[in-house]
Amino acid sequence: MHTLVVGTWAWGDKNIWGWNKELDVKAKEAFDMSLSKGINTFDTAEIYGFGESERCIARYKANQPVASTKNIIIATKFLPLPYKLSYPSSLINALRAIVGNALAETVKLGLTKTVGVSNYSTTQTIKMYDCLQKHNIQLASNQVEFSLLRRSPETSGLITECHKRGIAVLGYSPLAMGRLTGKYSQANSLPANRNLSKINMDELEPLLESMRCIADKRNVSVSSVALNYVICKGVIPLGGARNGKQAEQNAGALGWRLTNEEIARLENGEIDKQVKRKSLLYNDIVATKNQDQQENIAILDKHCHLADSKFIERCDLKDISSGRNCSPPEQCLLISSSYNSIKKHSLKAVLEPKEDANQFLHTFSRRKRVFYLLS
Template identity: 40%
Template sequence: MALHFSSACFSNFGRSTVPAVRAAASDQGGVAVKTAEEEKVKLGGSELKVTKLGIGAWSWGDTSYWNNFDWDDRKLKAAKNAFDTSIDCGLTFFDTAEVYGSRMSLGAISSETLLGRFIKERKERNPDVDVAVATKYAALPWRLGRKSVISALKDSLCRLELSSVDLYQLHWPGIWGNEGYIDGLADAVEQGLVKAVGVSNYSEKRLRDAYDQLKKRGIPLASNQVNYSLIYRLPEENGVKSACDELGITLIAYSPLAQGALTGKYTPNNTPSGPRGSIYTPKFMTKLQPLINRIKDIGEGYGKSPTQVVLNWLIAQENVVPIPGARNAEQAKEFAGAVGWKLSNEEVEELRSMASEIKPVIGFPVEKL
């Protein structure tokens, strides 16, 4: 398919912080009032601060994996409500990518375009709202050299209607040209187009190489975004999590709910629709039920849903920022309830132990590159 790349349009939005008030359970069991700003964390060694939990926008505009291969006005309205509710609940970190919903991925409308539109409309009502935007560069085989990174970034900024983004990431390792891509990330920082840079789906070795290359330019590698959930703990097993901790790189966890399998919504008789159905089969969901039941039991003790327990488990791993995908307001509101409290160490380890008895599903092939 033909791809057209331009870098002609920019629009400026001012950024300032309005601390939203949130409640968080204290160690004594009481309630301590904190602001969203106080609950923010730095991404790696960068100066960029984001909320402890972000929102993934993969499903917005997508028709190749999500939305049952269809996109309409009802789903558009639901995505807009998910964005606004996230902001209202103090979740202001949004992750998208140039391939989400785009023509190159056979989507209906670019997720970047939708996110940019949502931000613009929100700022018209509330000019002081502070939104942290992360997007990604697609390391396509025909893209060569550092200039391709800047060109793609400017296209993303055009779709987002922003003059800069907070975090720019390499979506996956390139088949070749990775050193040029890393230099392109550094160039983007030096040109003031991004505040921080990261990678995604990087193995331990590639992660260390990227870290060292950026360090020579005096720029920290802020993050590595990988598939990570209670039932997909490959980052713990392949050295990625320990390398992130050692080097001071934040692990951003995508698919933290195992694409809905850990929410308690699905059963052996009610499996996910679309491509997810071939991954989370009735057989797999049967094996998963004891863990789901225990997650529900633990959640009841805190007045929390299974979704909130599973997300809190990831936050408890420290140096991890989960980014569940919100397709509607109800999901966004539920995600917000995953922060401000903490599972006990015993519960964290019990869930890991139970999950270790379940053979994990297959991840994405890019993790092997």
């Protein structure tokens, strides 16, 4: 697999990225440019554009000379459904084992060369690794969100544990949906359908200024700095490219490395304290789908001092499931210590703005005030 992977979430996606025929032409340019730069791995999923992303790759590949496509690697994903929150833990563990055995079978049958997982916690990754090892099959990768603004895979030890086992870590949203490209600012805000975070662009300006200084010094783009940071952390970035220019900028992240001093400057710069608080709590509590509950509670206990007392409240599951307004009057995350506590309607709530949380967690309420349960 290449040091850099092309992320294709935007290809075919109308809801977030506004896909149309014009963008189809530009995405083809991104595909061609990536191959010309030696980047031959493309990440997709059946849910991206409801299959259109996969179809785009097939079309673009078909228009390439056979010689240039023989080394193309396509990584796609699927979500094994149905997923029921109310399953007893013993049943969930059995189902996870079935998934592992099924993944092993796909390799044995030659349906795929390798298998990986996405948004798995450290514990879940190790369990899947052990399951596949029984079949003498290597778990190839774990795909998680990772960027300068989302560092929990590093701080939690997930990256280290993956590397110990030869598992590649793929980082999606390494550019934070455009926030770390240098294109957007308080005056030039993100498109509304991509502004899924409560972090304002003016709060990121100190970080972006540091990134610009490094980019100017190295004669690369701000995007290249963001992607190179991910590479320096031992993570393979999934750099989205909607056109040829973006693909070329992404390729600018290759062939060099940030110095330790530059990394420290980016990590310890004078970013607004509110941004650090938001990012840390979001990262450490909402980092992965199906996060183990013991880890949730430990993380919450570790970082609860970062939140003001007004961020800690109690909610009743009946209020949540019915969509009635609960206190506090904002979006929250729900942390439960065990399955039994869910049944007793005794849940801790941590008020914290979320980004892309709908991709990770189970939704309970039907209104704009959405509550998510970490199971």
